[in-house]
Amino acid sequence: MIKNPVPWPNGARCAVAFTFDMDADSLLHLAHHSSADTRVAAMSMLRYGPEIAVPRILDLYKRFGMRQTFFLPAWCMERYPQTVDMILKEGHEIGHHGYLHEEPNRFDAADELYWMQRATAVFERMIGSRPKGFRAPAYQFSRNTLSHLVAEGFLYDASLMGDDVPYVLRNDAGQVIELPSHIGLDDWPHFQTSRELNYRATIKPPEQAMAVYAAEFDAMWEYGGLWIGVWHPFLSGRLSRAVMIGQLIERMNAKGGVWFARLDEITAHVQGLIDSGAWTPRVDRLPYYEGPIPELGDAPATNAD
Ligand SMILES: [Zn+2]
Numbered sequence: 606m607i608k609n610p611v612p613w614p615n616g617a618r619c620a621v622a623f624t625f626d627m628d629a630d631s632l633l634h635l636a637h638h639s640s641a642d643t644r645v646a647a648m649s650m651l652r653y654g655p656e657i658a659v660p661r662i663l664d665l666y667k668r669f670g671m672r673q674t675f676f677l678p679a680w681c682m683e684r685y686p687q688t689v690d691m692i693l694k695e696g697h698e699i700g701h702h703g704y705l706h707e708e709p710n711r712f713d714a715a716d717e718l719y720w721m722q723r724a725t726a727v728f729e730r731m732i733g734s735r736p737k738g739f740r741a742p743a744y745q746f747s748r749n750t751l752s753h754l755v756a757e758g759f760l761y762d763a764s765l766m767g768d769d770v771p772y773v774l775r776n777d778a779g780q781v782i783e784l785p786s787h788i789g790l791d792d793w794p795h796f797q798t799s800r801e802l803n804y805r806a807t808i809k810p811p812e813q814a815m816a817v818y819a820a821e822f823d824a825m826w827e828y829g830g831l832w833i834g835v836w837h838p839f840l841s842g843r844l845s846r847a848v849m850i851g852q853l854i855e856r857m858n859a860k861g862g863v864w865f866a867r868l869d870e871i872t873a874h875v876q877g878l879i880d881s882g883a884w885t886p887r888v889d890r891l892p893y894y895e896g897p898i899p900e901l902g903d904a905p906a907t908n909a910d
Pocket of ligand 1: 628
């Protein structure tokens with residue numbers, strides 16, 4: 606089913622990474638810059654992430670002896686420095702997730718680079734090192750993002766959905782390793798509804814979300830894939846869902862042969878396999894297209910936006 610399964614460490618059947626994107630109230634300030642301070646209920650919903658959920662998630666990881674990856678917009682690192690300290694103290698990784706959760710593909714190349722570098726400067730100032738990995742806010746990886754990641758020395762990206770195992774993104778500037786996930790393993794479609802954030806999924810019982818996550822896990826376990834949950838503390842750190850996460854980890858442990866790892870550890874393993882010739886990744890060459898396809902150039906309007 607998977608043409609080039611990765612030889613995972615110690616003969617593991619699959620690799621698993623729970624990643625939490627702690628966006629907190631960056632989302633609200635970005636969506637409603639001039640009135641975010643008046644939207645107190647929405648603010649409280651989002652602040653639940655750093656205040657309540659992250660400590661709970663860290664306790665959960667500690668109970669199972671797991672080290673995982675968090676992605677934080679750099680503004681959230683500045684606003685919630687105690688959260689950064691808590692995450693790093695437990696041996697977890699923090700990856701780059703924009704400055705204020707701005708979407709890269711809304712910018713030209715220069716402005717996208719400005720925000721990327723502004724966020725990286727926060728890592729250097731607060732942590733003393735540059736981030737190894739990047740996840741584009743709202744998956745909005747742009748046609749310039751890969752070149753910027755290469756120029757800025759990133760080792761991996763975790764924004765795309767093009768495979769079941771790690772693969773390589775390459776262009777004329779160079780390459781990075783892609784650690785893919787997909788929207789079914791994101792928690793927004795399962796749990797999020799918010800007028801302020803203009804997103805209205807039908808909220809599911811945790812068991813239904815878990816059925817999706819577990820089915821994906823079983824398939825990845827069977828065929829040697831990479832399972833990456835893309836979750837948010839203010840959603841999946843809510844009590845009933847945090848209970849569910851504990852049950853999911855227990856289920857994975859009971860099955861056995863699972864490599865729980867941070868994304869930088871998965872990247873290092875994969876890069877080592879590539880360097881030694883032990884495994885060859887699939888390569889996606891970017892950009893997929895140089896611009897809009899010409900076929901519809903002079904045709905009457907369609908419903909394409
Ligand atoms: Zn995010």
